[in-house]
Amino acid sequence: MNQIGYWKNFPKYLDDTQFVKRQFTSDYFVKNASFFKLDNLSIGYSHKDIRGKMIPRLSFTVQNVLTITDYEGIDPEVPGGIDNNFYPRPRTFMFGIGFTY
Numbered sequence: 001m002n003q004i005g006y007w008k009n010f011p012k013y014l015d016d017t018q019f020v021k022r023q024f025t026s027d028y029f030v031k032n033a034s035f036f037k038l039d040n041l042s043i044g045y046s047h048k049d050i051r052g053k054m055i056p057r058l059s060f061t062v063q064n065v066l067t068i069t070d071y072e073g074i075d076p077e078v079p080g081g082i083d084n085n086f087y088p089r090p091r092t093f094m095f096g097i098g099f100t101y
Contacts, residue, residue: 033076035069044096059096064089 017028044059069076073083 031071031073033069033071033073035067035071035076037068037077038066039064041065053101055100057096057098057100059094059098061094061096063092063094065091 017023017026019026019028040061040063042059042061044057046055046057049055067076074086074088075083078086
């Protein structure tokens with residue numbers, strides 16, 4: 001760890017900790033990740049029978065609709081509990097049309 005330039009690559013907030021060695025049991029970086037999440041929302045409408053042949057159905061679905069949290073990171077619902085090197089979840093919109101004969 002005493003190689004030239006090793007400590008220059010560390011973020012500045014690590015200086016605030018005053019750690020002199022690895023602190024595996026420290027809770028210094030633990031944050032409150034409480035959240036409320038609306039993950040899936042789906043609505044649909046089936047129309048009346050058209051000329052006695054088919055019934056059309058329209059639907060709309062949204063994934064990852066809403067997250068309410070005070071968490072400062074990207075997403076409070078991360079696998080493994082460590083907010084590091086993961087791709088954030090996209091908000092997805094889907095529209096559907098179906099026919100029943």
